[in-house]
Amino acid sequence: MRKQFALLFSVVLAFALVASACGGDDEGGGSDVNVGLVFDIGGRGDQSFNDSAAAGLDQAEEDLGISASEASANDDGSNREELLNLQADESDLVFGVGFLFAEPMLNAAGANPEINFAIVDDASVDLPNVAGLVFAEEEGSFLVGAAAALKTTNNKVGFIGGVSIDLIKRFEAGFVAGVQHINPDIEIDIQYISEPPDFSGFTDPAAGKIVAQSMFEDGSDIVYHAAGGSGGGLFQAAKEYSEANNTKVWAIGVDSDQYLTAGEDVQEYILTSMLKRVDVAVYSTIEAQVEGSFTGGPNVFDLSVDGVGYSTTGGFVDDITDQLEELKQQIIDGEIVVPSTV
Amino acid sequence: MRRKLFYALAAPLAAVGVAVVISSIVLLFAGANPLDAYQNMWEFGTRLETLIATLNRATPLYLSGVAVAIGFRMNLFNIGVEGQYILAAIVAAKVGAEINLPPVLHVTVIIATAMAVGAFWAGIAGYLKVTRNVHEVISTIMLNAIAVSGVVSYLLGVWDVPDESLDTALPAIPESGWMPPLNNIVELFTQEIKRVELWGFLLVAVAVGVLYHFLINRTRIGFDLRASGENPTAAQVSGTDPKRMIMAAMLLGGAVAGLVGLPELLGDSHAYNLRFTRNLGFNGIAVALLGRNNPIGIAIGAFVIGWLDRASGVLEVRGDAPREIVAIMTGVIILAAVVAYAVVERKRRAEEASAAAAATASAKEEQEAWRAEQKQVGDGEGGGS
Numbered sequence: 149m150r151k152q153f154a155l156l157f158s159v160v161l162a163f164a165l166v167a168s169a170c171g172g173d174d175e176g177g178g179s180d181v182n183v184g185l186v187f188d189i190g191g192r193g194d195q196s197f198n199d200s201a202a203a204g205l206d207q208a209e210e211d212l213g214i215s216a217s218e219a220s221a222n223d224d225g226s227n228r229e230e231l232l233n234l235q236a237d238e239s240d241l242v243f244g245v246g247f248l249f250a251e252p253m254l255n256a257a258g259a260n261p262e263i264n265f266a267i268v269d270d271a272s273v274d275l276p277n278v279a280g281l282v283f284a285e286e287e288g289s290f291l292v293g294a295a296a297a298l299k300t301t302n303n304k305v306g307f308i309g310g311v312s313i314d315l316i317k318r319f320e321a322g323f324v325a326g327v328q329h330i331n332p333d334i335e336i337d338i339q340y341i342s343e344p345p346d347f348s349g350f351t352d353p354a355a356g357k358i359v360a361q362s363m364f365e366d367g368s369d370i371v372y373h374a375a376g377g378s379g380g381g382l383f384q385a386a387k388e389y390s391e392a393n394n395t396k397v398w399a400i401g402v403d404s405d406q407y408l409t410a411g412e413d414v415q416e417y418i419l420t421s422m423l424k425r426v427d428v429a430v431y432s433t434i435e436a437q438v439e440g441s442f443t444g445g446p447n448v449f450d451l452s453v454d455g456v457g458y459s460t461t462g463g464f465v466d467d468i469t470d471q472l473e474e475l476k477q478q479i480i481d482g483e484i485v486v487p488s489t490v
Numbered sequence: 491m492r493r494k495l496f497y498a499l500a501a502p503l504a505a506v507g508v509a510v511v512i513s514s515i516v517l518l519f520a521g522a523n524p525l526d527a528y529q530n531m532w533e534f535g536t537r538l539e540t541l542i543a544t545l546n547r548a549t550p551l552y553l554s555g556v557a558v559a560i561g562f563r564m565n566l567f568n569i570g571v572e573g574q575y576i577l578a579a580i581v582a583a584k585v586g587a588e589i590n591l592p593p594v595l596h597v598t599v600i601i602a603t604a605m606a607v608g609a610f611w612a613g614i615a616g617y618l619k620v621t622r623n624v625h626e627v628i629s630t631i632m633l634n635a636i637a638v639s640g641v642v643s644y645l646l647g648v649w650d651v652p653d654e655s656l657d658t659a660l661p662a663i664p665e666s667g668w669m670p671p672l673n674n675i676v677e678l679f680t681q682e683i684k685r686v687e688l689w690g691f692l693l694v695a696v697a698v699g700v701l702y703h704f705l706i707n708r709t710r711i712g713f714d715l716r717a718s719g720e721n722p723t724a725a726q727v728s729g730t731d732p733k734r735m736i737m738a739a740m741l742l743g744g745a746v747a748g749l750v751g752l753p754e755l756l757g758d759s760h761a762y763n764l765r766f767t768r769n770l771g772f773n774g775i776a777v778a779l780l781g782r783n784n785p786i787g788i789a790i791g792a793f794v795i796g797w798l799d800r801a802s803g804v805l806e807v808r809g810d811a812p813r814e815i816v817a818i819m820t821g822v823i824i825l826a827a828v829v830a831y832a833v834v835e836r837k838r839r840a841e842e843a844s845a846a847a848a849a850t851a852s853a854k855e856e857q858e859a860w861r862a863e864q865k866q867v868g869d870g871e872g873g874g875s
Binding site (some may be wrong): 184217218219220222223224225226227228230231233234235238247248250251252255256259260269270272313314315342343344345346 | 534539540543547576638639642643646647654655656657658684685686754759764765766767768769770799800803804806807808809813817
């Protein structure tokens, strides 16, 4: 028994030595800016804002030649501040992805004044070396709400929120305003998957599917989700309901163009997606750092800078894009003011 | 004596050894270099900053481990620490924010509130077991769900102060209710600590550990608890009321569970908000298992698991490995520890048994000689161990 262990251990060590001998340097050329990004719980692959931030980072790595490193908060998110500090030791620019980084970033950015920081979804950290990347989610949601109102045949649409927190209520507020702007008589079914402190609503496709199914059964024919990874359940429900009832119900995606990311089998049920360009925000912040023009303070990504918007892939909204573009212009011009709270 | 020490250390060391081997294999399969990974982790993990962060992580884990261990001692599987501490934390945070008292008293009231709420919530499970014979695993699972998704959700909604920020947070506890950091004390022995504060609640955790030791080993109720846990029938015959013991274990465990959320609340966030750390109750089960319900053992278990969690951040940052490797490592350590303890325990018993057999051998011989004289009696069943 003991001998076998010793043997196994030496084999492993031998492997390790060989592997370390083979490991080469793969430092790319280009800019000498180091960017450290800290994802929130879930990390890369969450099909939500973490992935969107990752896309921006990847793009910057490719285009700007920066070197990037990533980290994800642990399962309970208790080490955000330590990861920010750790990244600050090894980087010039450090991102925290998500508003829960606000307080950890206040501490970390205060303790590392020579390093630049940026936080997604928060503008509360008032330090010269912190950029707050915030989005007008309500404006983008307004447009997909208008699209839903223009496309519904049952005069009933639905909204699925992942977790009932202030951030997601912004999506709800914009969506409701958009629907009602087109037709105040349309009924809107609003449901949240989980309540804080339970955050499972962002990562539970099964629960998302059940909620979506009930909405379709109750007569909604277009359902918009702001539920991160749970949105996959909505797409599945739309497909199954359509096939089972020989009809067509629609889903509206969120954050990224989900027609492209959600999988081929559900593509034809995704009417459009509300785009929240975390990738653009991350990319442009890195670009500013590389060019030496980084500035702290709030940085609002709204319709006017295409920080939010709607997707047209699939061509399902081609017949109404004129109307949507007109609404978009009215919002940019201030003729329509979209509420951000419910 | 040396043998005893060997047996005490053999299991945990074997567990860590096995975990290192298995993690190395996983790392190799993931295309990473284990030596680099371990070296980075060691370099980062032995920084003073990281060690302080580890202690901050270990403090709630320790309290959670003790809370679970109190039940384990009585053969009660209290997996309700999760619900107990989250509920206790939000109520204590609210009470702490509403009152205004001189510093020490303020903190004391918050601690007492948290312990009372934790004990109350655990007491429900105890009551159900005593009166309705509902198994504590079932009731505590249910109570976890009710506490977190029901009561805490509701309270969070009611007590949230609407403001500009996206965070859902209760009002903050005034400064008199904070627990000051221990940085000054540590700095007497080391260099200056930067960017991290050692939470003052560490001292409370140490006190809880000492009290737990005395309670279990030096008091009547502790003896009754252990006796009922090891042999309920015998304990009952000797006059210990098992129902009373169940209630006592649940209430005590719940009171300690109530403390789990306070290190963070009193040392760092000073308000219950969406960042409040969850899952410490479940992690406490692993810590208690690793520490074998022993006050020192739980401390070591909490430190090891806490250290793995904190030191592992560097793996992803330096591109060595995804942080999931640490979940594998922690899991393997716990599994290996449980197996190693069982193996070592069996060996120890076997050795004890043979020693006992040797000691009784001479007595037995005399007995047999006597028996032979008294004609044959069949093969007599000698005294076992």
